[in-house]
Amino acid sequence: MKGLLMAVLGTFAIGTASLAPALAQDKPGTILVLDASGSMWGQIDGVNKIVIAREVVSGILADFPADEPLGFVTYGHRERGQCSDIQTVIEPAPGTANEIVRIVDGLNPRGMTPMTDAVIAAAQSLRHTEQVATVILVSDGIETCNPDPCAAARELERAGIDFTAHVIGFDVRGEAEALLQMQCIASETGGRFLTADNAQELTEALQQVVAAPAALPSSTELTLRAVMDGEDGPLVETPITWTFSLDGESFEVEGNPGLIELPPGPWEVTGYHVALEQEQSAQLAIVGRQPRTHSMVFETPVPTASLVAPDSAAAGKVIEIGWNGPDEPSDNIQIAHVGGRYIDFAYTRDGNPLRLQLPAEPGNYELRYSLRDRHVIHTRPIEITPIELDIIAPTTASAGSVTEIGWVGPAASDDNIQIGPEGGRYLHYAYVRDGNPLRLQMPIEPGMYELRYSFQDREVIHTRPIEITPVDLNIIAPETASAGSVIEIGWVGPAASDDNIQIGPEGGRYLHYAYVRDGNPLRLQMPIEPGTYELRYSFRDREVIHTRPIEIAPIDLNIVAPKTAPAGAVIEIGWVGPAASYDNIQIGREGGRYLHYAYVRDGNPVRLQMPSEPGTYELRYSFRDREVVFTRTITVTE
Known part of the structure; x- marks a missing residue:
């Protein structure tokens, strides 16, 4: 049918002639699902329900169009207590009405009521046709097998099987749960729910649903998006080729994003990222309902890298590591416990090969290439082998002494020998780079201490005790x-x-x-x-x-000088005082800064310059040029 061919919208330009055979729509089919569980032996007005059903089905199917596909599914007719007793007796096909009447006449109800799974079986028999169809379910009781008929009906809709389920509840008046289950199956698939309490009502109900036309398939407006690195990622800006496939037919288009209308069916959609040479595919069940959007996520290619390093190396050593990689800002080579956090690293910008410090603890580790210090893009294993550790020192040392300490260890950067109380903070240390043996200050407090080898000033990897003995003071x-x-x-x-x-x-x-x-x-x-x-x-x-x-x-302090002296004159000043280093005799205004001075080491008496301005001044003995310890007045005249 030409009305079912795709209409192309938006940026797409699609040729559709090759799809016509695949999209041709035959007449819609119908599948009758009849309850043949043990409860159908129940009676209405003295007549068994299965007998009523046989007569009603025979009457209805007598007028069923011979050119319309009709199928038949029943359940509970072969075994007792088996939820799996479901049989698709007649696949949908034209001209099957008489055969279905014959089969219904021979049904012998005896088992459970798996009505939901029977509807699923009917829907699955329609899947290969991928065309609109009708399922008519006649049941007289509550679901006894599937715990959630509503959820099962919803899943059928999501699976993209375009069908409508009409449900007739036969003799279920007053059975609230059964009514709710049947109504839910109908409403979830867009069908009708009817009840019948006798033969006449069952006939009328079947006439209504058989006469109800199946909905013609409608196209779905589909938006396709190719994005990078996540559903919310940016749109791909380089070319995207889309391939649409249905029933062995396919076509290609280009563009991103794009809008297209597709008729119902299980479409296979493939997006091809031309620049990255990446392909993503999805099975999209187009059911002819609301517009939908589908995003295909393409991943930014992760750069490759490799590392050149020995398979094993001694603990605590610095080794050279060669590398090949993108060498982007902050790229680095790490060493870490397998799957754990890194222990040490070196930036690739520092050279190739670069030098990397190994851990002090033996074991299995991994070397890593970290891209931009965010993503590990390559790893390789390395075994860290044990090394000898020792501290060579006397068993005792005098408090406060400086003692020579020998050592055996990795001699890594900032390795040092420490002394401190057991389990406590170090008191003194010396770097191993300063010699072997090195000189280490002992604590002043006597007692038991420990000498420690500190690896990179981060981790104590070896200890030994030492007793600090008292010292005379x-x-x-x-x-x-x-x-x-x-x-x-x-x-x-x-x-x-x-x-x-x-x-x-x-x-x-x-x-x-x-x-x-x-x-x-x-x-x-x-x-x-x-x-x-x-x-x-x-x-x-x-x-x-x-x-x-x-x-x-106390000591005597005195300044021996005349009471007056001419302005600007140099006079002799005698003194009595401690004569300490930098002691001096000064002259200045009372409480003010000195104007002239002479050190007492220069003699006794010393020669001191008088100010040029007449007035009253004070002579001062300054102890060590820091503290005035004696003063006396002197008048400077015209």
Whole structure:
């Protein structure tokens, strides 16, 4: 029929002449599905329902057009208790009415009521025709096999079998569940649901559904989209070729997206991405109802890569890895547990071959090429073999001492030897790159500790215990000293780097210090303010580990000078004071900045320049050029 040939819309230009044979539409067919379950032996007005059905079917089919296809399906007529007792007795064909009447007359009801599966069997017998057809179901009871007739009917519609199921409920008045099931089968397939309580009503119901014309097939408006990397991806911009196939006939068109009208049928649609040389296919059941859209998803090709590396390597080593790949920004080569997160990586931009750090833990791993640091596009296995690990050190060491430690390990970047309390944070460390043996600072607190080999400063891979023994601590100094004087201090201690002797008020900040590396005894500046202080041994300039008290005694302070002096003159000034390093005599306005000064190391008396501006000034003794400890006034004259 010419009205069933495709109308081409949108961007497509299609020749359809070759499809005419495949799309020709014969007269619609009908399949009668008759309940022959045991309940059909029930009676209406003293007559068995199966007897009534035989008479009604015989009367109806006597006038059935001989040129229209008619088929027959029944169930429950052969075995008791079998849901599979369904038989397509007559396939749809013209001129079968008399044979169906003969078969119905010989039915002997005895089994279950699988009415839903019987409708499915009828629909499947129509599948090969792929044309509109009618199924007429006559049943007298509730479904006893399929748990959800409604869902089964919906699935038939989705499968693309274009049929309508009319359902006649025979003697089911008052059976709510049976009525609901039958009505659902009819409504889901676009058919009618009728009830009949006697022979006359059954005849009338069958006359109505047999006379109801089957719907002519209507075309479906189909939109085809070729997209990239997902249903919501962008449309393919390069050419797409579509191939439509039905019943051995096919045609091709180009365009994306496109709109086309197709008549009902199980269409095979293939989209070909010309640029990528990729093909996607789909079976589309066109049922002549609402417009529909179908998207075919094409995947962006993943670049290929390969790696050149040994099959095995020692734990913790740095190995060279050759690679072939796209070398896009952020591409990198990784090593990881198989299927796990990467452990270390190197960017391909860093060279070919590149150098990659291996894990310290032996086992089976994989090397990976990671595209843009997002997608792994190639892997290859590598076995990490064990290496020897050891720390060579004495079993004991003095608190605060620097001890030589030998080591055996991978010597990777930032590998180091640490010492700390067992399970606690490290206290001191030294990088293995600094030598073998290396020198490591011991803690100042006696007790049990552990030496550790830290791989890349990230992972402790070997430990051994060491006992830190107490060390003698002492400060040898007089019990008193003059304010501002420099005295000699003897000491006993670890003599670690930056160890120093300090003086300060008890519990307060230090005032002066001297490093123990400067000698033993060393020379230490005393405070200028008299009072009780403490001498301290500071371990590595971080921790005070020993103290002892010292009394700072007052000293005489004086400036010997005339009461007046001419402006601009240079006069002699005598002084009495501690004569510490950088002590000086200054002159300046009272409370103001100094104007001239002379160091006391330059003599006693010193020679000091007077200001050029007449007025009242003050002479000052500045202790270490930091603190004014004595003043007196002087008048500068014209």
